[in-house]
Amino acid sequence: MSLFAFLGTLEIGLIYGLVALGVYLTFRILDFPDLTVDGSFPMGGAVAATAIIAGVNPWLATLLAIVSGSLCGLVTAFLAVRCGILHLLASILTMIAAFSVNIRIMGRPNIALLGEPTIFTPFEQSGFDQLHVHLAVVFLLVSLSAFFIIRLLSSDFGLGLRATGVNDRMVAAQGGNIGFFTYFGLALSNGFVGFAGALFAQSNSFADVTSGVGTIVVGLAAVILGQTLMSGTRIWVAVVAVIVGSILYRLAVAFALSSGMFGMQASDLNLITAALVAIALIAPKMKGKFRLKTAKG
């Protein structure tokens, strides 16, 4: 893998790290299997791109993208909490509806941002290499997001949020509002995913409705991969782990892409990616088993 490809992979990994943070919040913290992300990711891109084309400041456009993602989360929460639809189905409904909404927002399936101002433009004009600038800005934004989540989950409010996923009856008994925590958690989670969509669109100069396909799969893989390799009960470890997991997932894809030399063909990509991730998940267990055996023997 070339240095350019490596840095590019890191950047995409970090952007999808935001998705992983969102998925971590719903799946792990709230215990709410939320598939909305397949819709809120392209929506973030769609809103940011449409706003930028309309002349809105890129930072404001990104903020709008975060808000639009949060709205998706609120819709899912509304369907689940207020209407009593099974959480999985509620999120699927939002996800498929978002596809149509995204085309409405953009007016067409694909908006190009080549040559348009983005949040990266002012830094690019400073004369640094484009890829380095993108990576630095994305790293900073993802670090800030991670820091925000760690602080939030460590607070008393965050304790309530975490407790909702573990034992909601206890939270209700303590006078906590489970419904509110669900609304808040889903809005926050999908806000991050919308943020990721906005960064993806601006970094790669296009927003495409099909970019949402499989977002949840990537997010889940990142969360599980990260937490398996970096296990720990502390919040900051878990948050860092899911971002690391996202980067590792992208590295697996990158290695799968470079595997042409082993006689693999292009369409084997998904298989190789899956195999690499599976190996990463199994390897630590094998090591543990091996140790156990030697200790016994």
Place this chain on the structure above:
Amino acid sequence: MRRLVSILFAEIQDVVGVKYDLDIAILLNNSIFISEETMKGLKTLTLFSTVALLVFSSATVFAQTYKVAVSQIVEHPALDATRQGLLDGLKAKGFEEGKNLEFTFQTAQGNPAIAVQIAKQFVGAKPDVLVGIATPTAQALVASTKTIPVIFTAVTDPLGAKLVKNLEKPEGNVTGLSDLAPVAQHVELMQVIVPGLTTIGVVYNPGEANAVSAIELLKSAAKEKNLKVIEATALKSADVQGAARIIASKVQVIYAPVDNTIASAIDALVGVCNQAKIPVVGGSTSFVKSGAVASLGFDYYQVGLQTADYVEAVLNGKAISEIPVSFAKGSDLFLNLKAAESLGITLSESMLQRATNLKK
């Protein structure tokens, strides 16, 4: 072995960077051994790799090998034909894979995020020409490099996709071939095949930029001729059959546009139309093989061959600004006699004579 060495060479280039790249080129071009003076300036790693290169790979480095990297959004017959046409076209021009051409190919399997990763990987490998097949892959390549020439192909609307600002004189490092289908002619063709035509049905994916621009053309062409268009949308290939069923009873003909989703499920679309006894007229000639009655346009293999002209021009050092964007040529009329017969459609003698390909 050669391949291994060239990979090693690429890796070393990446580690040491551009400056070293130049050093080694000078060294090799002059075919001299490393002088005392140069050696001082080089690090241990450089020394090691230089020796390794001189020993193993002098032949690889001296022989001019052209590197062409192709990124394709998804694998389906039309786009695969484009790629094959490109490969064969390059071979006809003296660029043969395994001899003087290193042809790298990746498909994003329909996922734009992977298209971006492929773009980064390709740009990092510094090929001579990058080729993007279909819109998102081309955009991902263009966003990743401002220096390596990018040739796009099978992109319907290059201006809308912002790949170029000027079709005649592309200003950056990007030019290519548009596959805008002659939709107005398709409407005329449907009128010929179905006498007294009033309603056209169309199935397409609203998520695909290529298809949406084709449908806009279809609507305006139909409006001019006072024809009604009934749309059905399919978000993925599995939905095509259902979408076709919904409109099949309300229309006299179904138009299959140049759409990656439809192309993947063309057999399902034709199957539904056969049950409903209505013909399918295709935007891509490859549809006729699957049972569409007629189609007018270009074979995607031809698109690939025409793309090879672009790649050749760039490999021969022509400036991008001197290679205007063009629209894929070809007015091949493909007719499927068997399908026409089973639907009770009589094709006129003049049509049969005009046809470039008859499937019996």
